[in-house]
Amino acid sequence: MSKPIAIQGIRGSFHHEVVRHYFNGSDNVIECMSFDSAVDNLLNGKTDDIVMALENSIAGSILPNYALLDKNNLKIVGEYFLDIQHNLMALNGHSINDIKEVHSHPMALLQCKEFLKNYPHIKLVEAKDTADVARLISEENTHGVAAIASKNAALMFGLNILAESIQTIKHNETRFVIVKRESPFINPQLLNKASLKFILDHKRGSLATLLNVMSDCKLNLTKIQSLPKIDTPWKYAFFVDVTFDTYDDYAKAKSIITLMAEDFKILGEYKNARL
Amino acid sequence: MSKPIAIQGIRGSFHHEVVRHYFNGSDNVIECMSFDSAVDNLLNGKTDDIVMALENSIAGSILPNYALLDKNNLKIVGEYFLDIQHNLMALNGHSINDIKEVHSHPMALLQCKEFLKNYPHIKLVEAKDTADVARLISEENTHGVAAIASKNAALMFGLNILAESIQTIKHNETRFVIVKRESPFINPQLLNKASLKFILDHKRGSLATLLNVMSDCKLNLTKIQSLPKIDTPWKYAFFVDVTFDTYDDYAKAKSIITLMAEDFKILGEYKNARL
Incomplete structure (x- = not known):
C-alpha cells in the first residue's frame, strides 16, 4: 500500500483537491500546518510525495517554496494547474444579510475584496486556512460567520454556498508541483x-x-x-x-x-x- | 508646502522609515491601510507621492503592486533599499518568559519562525501591521503580548526590545519605490x-x-x-x-x-x- 500524500492544509483545501485529481481520487493525505512541516514528513519518510503550490497567476511565485525545494535538494516529478474559485459559504438557512464576519486566508480575502466591498457591514477576519474555517463553522455550528473556500469544502462540511466565484480576477490559476526526495527513473521520451x-x-x-x-x-x-x-x-x-x-x-x-x-x-x- | 507622502501602514512602519530616509527626515505622511488606498490617495490628488514595497529578497516580487502600477499607469520615480530587521518588543519590565503571545504580520511571523520555535510557550497571532501591534500594546498597556517590528517602532511607542534581529535570514532586504501619477522632467543624464x-x-x-x-x-x-x-x-x-x-x-x-x-x-x- 502506498504512503499518504503530504499536503499543506486540511482535507477540503485546494491542495487536497490537487491530490484527488493527480492521484486518481486518492484521499489518503497527511494534513500539514505548513509547507515546512510537509517537507519534514517527506525527509523523515512518513510520505513519499508532497503536493506544493509553487506559483499563482495573481500573486506570482511562492519563493519560500522554491527555497525549500532548493535547500533540501528535492525533485519535482509532476505538475498540476488548478483554477482556484472562491465561494462564500455559511450554515444552511443563512442569507448574505445574516453574515456579520467573513473569516479566510489573507490571500483569499485580498482576491475577493471587490466583491466584499459591496457588503460593508461584513467584517473581514484573517485566518490560517480557507478550508479550516469552513470546518470550524460546521463543527461549532457558528451562526453569522461565512468562510471563503472551495466548492469541495462546502460539500465536505455541509455548508451552503451564498455566492459563487467571488474573486475579482475570474481566471485565477495556481500551479502545484508533486515533489519527491529523488527523481524516479522515467523513460526520457515521456x-x-x-x-x-x-x-x-x-x-x-x-x-x-x-x-x-x-x-x-x-x-x-x-x-x-x-x-x-x-x-x-x-x-x-x-x-x-x-x-x-x-x-x-x-x-x-x-x-x-x-x-x-x-x-x-x-x-x-x-x-x-x-x- | 508639499503634500504628505502616502504610505501603507502607520508611522513606525518600514514604509515610514523609507519616507524618512528618502525625503530627508520628512514626517509628513498619510497612513493608509492598504496599497490600494495609497493609490486612491495619489489618484485623487491628496498626495503626489506614494512609497510602495515592490520586492523582497526573501519573498520576491509583490505582484499585486506591479499590477497596481500597471493598471493605473503610475510612474516609478525613485527607489530605496531597506534592510528589514525584525525585533521582539514588549512593555518595559517584561522578560521573554513573560510573553504569552506574539502578534505580527504573517510575513514577519514566517521570517522569524526559527527564533520563535525556541519558545514553544508563545502563541503566534496574525495581525495586519507590524507597527500597529506595537502601538496597541503601548496605548492599551497590554501585558504578556509582544510585537515583532522595527527599532523605530520600539522607540516611537516606548517599548523595550527583548531580542534584536530575530529573522532567520539576517540579510533581509526590501526594495521600495517612490511613485507619482506622471514622470516629472528630469535631465536624462541623471x-x-x-x-x-x-x-x-x-x-x-x-x-x-x-x-x-x-x-x-x-x-x-x-x-x-x-x-x-x-x-x-x-x-x-x-x-x-x-x-x-x-x-x-x-x-x-x-x-x-x-x-x-x-x-x-x-x-x-x-x-x-x-x-
Whole structure:
C-alpha cells in the first residue's frame, strides 16, 4: 500500500483537491500546518510525495517554496494547474444579510475584496486556512460567520454556498508541483518539461547568451524569474522552466549550460501538464 | 508646502522609515491601510507621492503592486533599499518568559519562525501591521503580548526590545519605490535605471532575441520576471529592470524594443539607488 500524500492544509483545501485529481481520487493525505512541516514528513519518510503550490497567476511565485525545494535538494516529478474559485459559504438557512464576519486566508480575502466591498457591514477576519474555517463553522455550528473556500469544502462540511466565484480576477490559476526526495527513473521520451536553477555573474549579456543556447537547442521558456543572491552581490540566481519536444535537445542544452553557468541544478524533469 | 507622502501602514512602519530616509527626515505622511488606498490617495490628488514595497529578497516580487502600477499607469520615480530587521518588543519590565503571545504580520511571523520555535510557550497571532501591534500594546498597556517590528517602532511607542534581529535570514532586504501619477522632467543624464514591461509571443527565442538587443545596447539586467497573461494563453508579460551608463544607449534600446514587443511600457526611469 502506498504512503499518504503530504499536503499543506486540511482535507477540503485546494491542495487536497490537487491530490484527488493527480492521484486518481486518492484521499489518503497527511494534513500539514505548513509547507515546512510537509517537507519534514517527506525527509523523515512518513510520505513519499508532497503536493506544493509553487506559483499563482495573481500573486506570482511562492519563493519560500522554491527555497525549500532548493535547500533540501528535492525533485519535482509532476505538475498540476488548478483554477482556484472562491465561494462564500455559511450554515444552511443563512442569507448574505445574516453574515456579520467573513473569516479566510489573507490571500483569499485580498482576491475577493471587490466583491466584499459591496457588503460593508461584513467584517473581514484573517485566518490560517480557507478550508479550516469552513470546518470550524460546521463543527461549532457558528451562526453569522461565512468562510471563503472551495466548492469541495462546502460539500465536505455541509455548508451552503451564498455566492459563487467571488474573486475579482475570474481566471485565477495556481500551479502545484508533486515533489519527491529523488527523481524516479522515467523513460526520457515521456519527459517534456524541466525546472532549472542556475547562477550567473552580473555581466552584460550573460543571460542573453544562455537563453540563446536554450533557443538554439529548441527549448521553449515557460517561466523565468531572477533572484539576487543575497550573500553575493552582483550574482543572480535564475529559476527557469523549459519545455521541449525531444529529450535529446534538452540533454544537449544541459551539457552546454553545465559549462556556462555556476551552480547549475535540475529541480526536476517531468511531463508538461499543459499538453 | 508639499503634500504628505502616502504610505501603507502607520508611522513606525518600514514604509515610514523609507519616507524618512528618502525625503530627508520628512514626517509628513498619510497612513493608509492598504496599497490600494495609497493609490486612491495619489489618484485623487491628496498626495503626489506614494512609497510602495515592490520586492523582497526573501519573498520576491509583490505582484499585486506591479499590477497596481500597471493598471493605473503610475510612474516609478525613485527607489530605496531597506534592510528589514525584525525585533521582539514588549512593555518595559517584561522578560521573554513573560510573553504569552506574539502578534505580527504573517510575513514577519514566517521570517522569524526559527527564533520563535525556541519558545514553544508563545502563541503566534496574525495581525495586519507590524507597527500597529506595537502601538496597541503601548496605548492599551497590554501585558504578556509582544510585537515583532522595527527599532523605530520600539522607540516611537516606548517599548523595550527583548531580542534584536530575530529573522532567520539576517540579510533581509526590501526594495521600495517612490511613485507619482506622471514622470516629472528630469535631465536624462541623471537617469541610469528603468523599469520596463513588455509582452512577447510564446515563440522560441523571442525573449533571447530581445535580451540580445538590450545587451547590444549596453543595458544591464538587474531583474527579470515572467508572468503568463491570464486571458491570452501563450503570451507572456515580462517585468524587467535595466541599468545603463548613458541615456543614449537606453534610448536606442527603447526604440528597437518598441518595434519588437507588444504593449511595451515604461513603468519608470530613475536613478539607481545601488550606485
